[in-house]
Amino acid sequence: MTTYESALEYSQAGLRVVPCKPQSKEPLINDWPKRATTSPSQLRDWFEGHPERNIGLLTGGGVFAVDVDEEQGVKSLNGFVRGRSWPHTAMAETGNDGFHFLFRTNVQVPTQTGFRPGLDLRGESAKIVVAPSVHPDTGTVYRWISHPLDGIAIAPRWLQSWIVSESTATSNTPASGGSPLVLNHSGDVEALAADVIERFPVAQKGTRNAIMVKVLCSLLGRGQEAEVAAEVAIRWWQHFYDRGTIGTTPKEAARTIEKSIKSIIKSGSLQRAVSRDHSAKVAEQSLSPQQSAALGLSDQEANTHSLHTGLTTSLRSDLDRWFAEALLLHSQYEISKEPTREAIPFTSNQLRDLVETRHGRKLKDPEIERLKVKFVSRPDKPANRYELAEQTYTGSSYLRKPSELRLTGLQGLLPP
Incomplete structure (x- = not known):
C-alpha cells in the first residue's frame, strides 16, 4: 500500500492527516493544526509521488492518543490502569518499542508530556506519526496492530474522569481550534x-x-x-x-x-471469541500422514529421519499429542498468512480451543500451563521434557499483544 493510499484510509476513518518530512516527526507544512485535512484531493497533492514522506494524524477535537514509550511506558501503563477496563481500540507499534492507543471522547483533552514515566497524552492541537512512516531514530517502520478503520473505542469512563480532573478545562465540548472530528468507522x-x-x-x-x-x-x-x-x-x-x-x-x-x-x-466467554474464530479456521487444515505419524496420532510408523530424536516417544499421552498438534497447525496457519514470519504469535486460548475443536476435550488452565512447562522453553526456563517450541516474547493483556514463539522440536515437521 502506498503512502497516499494509507493517507486515504485515515481520511475514511475521519482522521485528519498532516504531511511530515521523510523519516521525521516534523510537519512539512506551516500552521498544520488548522491545515490538517481529510480531503482526498489535498492528500493526493501531499503524498502521491512522495512515498518517502511520513504521515501524521492530528489529535484533539474528539480523539486523543495515549503514547506509551518503550519498556518504562509499558510498566507505567500497567500501574496506571491497575486492572480497570482498557477496551480494544486502534493500536500501533511506534518504531521504538513503544505504542499508540487511540480513543474517542467528548471531553477536551490537553496534551500532557510525561503524566507518568514513559506515558504522554496527545490531545488538542497535537499529532502522532503513523504507518507507513519511518521512525527518525531507529529507521523502523510504524505499524498498526489494530487499524483505525477497525474502530476507535470510546475512552473508558475512569480515564475520561481522570482527564477532566487533571485538566483546567470545564467544557465537555471539543476545542474550537478546528472542526469537531466526525468518525465514520465501526466504533460509532x-x-x-x-x-x-x-x-x-x-x-x-x-x-x-x-x-x-x-x-x-x-x-x-x-x-x-x-x-x-x-x-x-x-x-x-x-x-x-x-x-x-x-x-x-x-x-x-x-x-x-x-x-x-x-x-x-x-x-468469561468473551476472552475466547477471537480465539474460537481462529481455531475454526485453523481446524479446517489437516496434518499429512507423515505429520500425524510423527506425533503419534496414527498407527503409521513415523519416518524420523528429519526429526529431532525423541519427539515421538516424548509425547506420552493424548493431551501431549493434541498439544503438539495444536502448536503445529497453528504455526502452519500463521506461516501460510505470512511466509517470511519468524516469530509466531499465539495465545494459550488459541491452543486450548484448537484441542477442543478437533478432539472435544476442553483443557483447564492448569492443564494448558503444565503442557507449556513440559514442551515450551522460555528464556529463563527450558522445557522440562522436550522442547517443541521456544517462547520468544511474553504477551501483554493491556497491550492486546499476544505472546510469540519459534518452533524448534516441531520445525522439521513444517512443510518445505
Whole structure:
C-alpha cells in the first residue's frame, strides 16, 4: 500500500492527516493544526509521488492518543490502569518499542508530556506519526496492530474522569481550534448499529434471545464497553420491533440487555471469541500422514529421519499429542498468512480451543500451563521434557499483544 493510499484510509476513518518530512516527526507544512485535512484531493497533492514522506494524524477535537514509550511506558501503563477496563481500540507499534492507543471522547483533552514515566497524552492541537512512516531514530517502520478503520473505542469512563480532573478545562465540548472530528468507522454507535442489524437479522418471532446474545458477543468481543454495546443492542431491538419480528416492546429491552451483558461477561466467554474464530479456521487444515505419524496420532510408523530424536516417544499421552498438534497447525496457519514470519504469535486460548475443536476435550488452565512447562522453553526456563517450541516474547493483556514463539522440536515437521 502506498503512502497516499494509507493517507486515504485515515481520511475514511475521519482522521485528519498532516504531511511530515521523510523519516521525521516534523510537519512539512506551516500552521498544520488548522491545515490538517481529510480531503482526498489535498492528500493526493501531499503524498502521491512522495512515498518517502511520513504521515501524521492530528489529535484533539474528539480523539486523543495515549503514547506509551518503550519498556518504562509499558510498566507505567500497567500501574496506571491497575486492572480497570482498557477496551480494544486502534493500536500501533511506534518504531521504538513503544505504542499508540487511540480513543474517542467528548471531553477536551490537553496534551500532557510525561503524566507518568514513559506515558504522554496527545490531545488538542497535537499529532502522532503513523504507518507507513519511518521512525527518525531507529529507521523502523510504524505499524498498526489494530487499524483505525477497525474502530476507535470510546475512552473508558475512569480515564475520561481522570482527564477532566487533571485538566483546567470545564467544557465537555471539543476545542474550537478546528472542526469537531466526525468518525465514520465501526466504533460509532450508528455504524455499529447498522452493522449488527445487517449481520444479525431477526427473521421470525421466538428467535430474539439467541440472536441478541450473538449481537452482544460480537460487540463486546470487539472491545466495546458494556454501555456502548447496550446502546447499540437497543437500536438493533427497536429496528426489528418496528418490523414486527420482535414482539416485546423496546421498553423491556434495556433490562433484558443489561442482564444478558452481565451474564456474558461473568461467563468469561468473551476472552475466547477471537480465539474460537481462529481455531475454526485453523481446524479446517489437516496434518499429512507423515505429520500425524510423527506425533503419534496414527498407527503409521513415523519416518524420523528429519526429526529431532525423541519427539515421538516424548509425547506420552493424548493431551501431549493434541498439544503438539495444536502448536503445529497453528504455526502452519500463521506461516501460510505470512511466509517470511519468524516469530509466531499465539495465545494459550488459541491452543486450548484448537484441542477442543478437533478432539472435544476442553483443557483447564492448569492443564494448558503444565503442557507449556513440559514442551515450551522460555528464556529463563527450558522445557522440562522436550522442547517443541521456544517462547520468544511474553504477551501483554493491556497491550492486546499476544505472546510469540519459534518452533524448534516441531520445525522439521513444517512443510518445505
